Amino acid sequence: MYRFLLTPRWWGINVFVLLAIPFCVFMGSWQLSRFEGRVHDQHAATEQAASGRHETARPLARMLPVDKLTSGRRVTATGRYDKQLLVPDRQLDDKRGFYVLTLLRTSSGSSLPVVRGWLPGTADPAKAPAAPRGEVTVTGALQAPETPGDNGVSAQGGLPAGQTAAISTASLVNLVPDKLYAAWVTLDHADAGMKAVPAAAPDGTGLDLKAFQNLGYTGEWFVFAGFTVFMWFRLLRREVEFARDAELGLLPEEEREQEDASAPTAV
Structure with a gap:
């Protein structure tokens, strides 16, 4: 009844299955490891941010x-x-508002x-101290x-003068004539009645959309x-049922001839 397993067609099916299953398991495990890595990075970033608030501040140049x-x-x-x-459309404590970003020109000639x-509220220069x-x-x-x-940052475009969508060299280069540091700083204590902005996890870490995509790919x-x-x-x-019907003579003549032709020849 299981002679069909020796046919070339079933040899091909079996080889495909034997290769496909380990490959799928490997890819699922790899995507899961990426998700777990992002979870680990988030925990590490959270711990680092918590410990960083109490550590001694170091000169900027030494941390770049x-x-x-x-x-x-x-x-x-x-x-x-x-x-x-x-910087409009920034959320803090579940409220929409904006960052007040000021360039600090250092003795090196670059601005931070x-x-x-x-x-x-809505970004308004009159509100910014x-x-x-x-x-x-x-x-x-x-x-x-x-x-x-990334991290909810919108693309630059259509903003009024004096506003930027992202805090990056690429976004600021056309707004600021000075040479810029490839970094920015959020103050420990905000100026003039504003709220301090907590440090964010670096790109590529944390449970963002990409992390859950990895988890979704794992399931897939x-x-x-x-x-x-x-x-x-x-x-x-299906093949077993087909072979059983063939043994009982329940197949039409054409299918019976196909079954005989596909059966392996005894040596």
């Missing part, structure tokens, strides 16, 4: 470039505040974007440049593996 190890760490920089911009605080005059020393959490599309690959097994058993059952 920004990476997963330095993001969220406390830094200090000295300079003079210059151009001020607003500093988020001095957050205010509720002026930056302190003279030389100041700022202390806050170091952040990597934002990428439009395991479903593919189960579907492959299901289809193999379904084809096997």
Whole structure:
């Protein structure tokens, strides 16, 4: 009854199934490991941000470039505040508002974007308090440049003068003539009645949309593996029923001739 398993067609089916199932399991496991890695990164970033609030601030130059190890760490920089911009559509404590971003021109000649605080409502220059005059020393959490599309950051475009959608060199280069640091700082203590903006997890970490995509892909690959097994058993059952009908002579003449032609020849 199971002679059909020796036919070339079934050899091909069996080889495909034997290769497809381990491949699906491997890909599902790999996607799961990526999701678990993002969970681990989120926990590490949260712990780092919590510990960073109590650590001694270090000079900005010693903490660059920004990476997963330095993001969220406390830094200090000295300079003079210059151009001020607003960053609209930013959420804090489940409320919509905007960041007040001021460029700090340092002695190196480069300017450091500093988020001095957050205010509720629509971005309005009249609401934003002026930056302190003279030389100041700022202390806050170091952040990597934002990428439009990540962490809820919208793409630049259609904004009024004096506003930017993302805090990044690419977004600020056309708004600020100075050379910019590839980083920004959010102050520990906001200026003039604004709320301080907490440090955000660096891009590529945390339970964002990409992380849950990895989890979804994990389920898809395991479903593919189960579907492959299901289809193999379904084809096997169909062939067994076909062979049983052939033995009982219940097949039409044409199908009986096809069955005889596909059967392996005894040596």
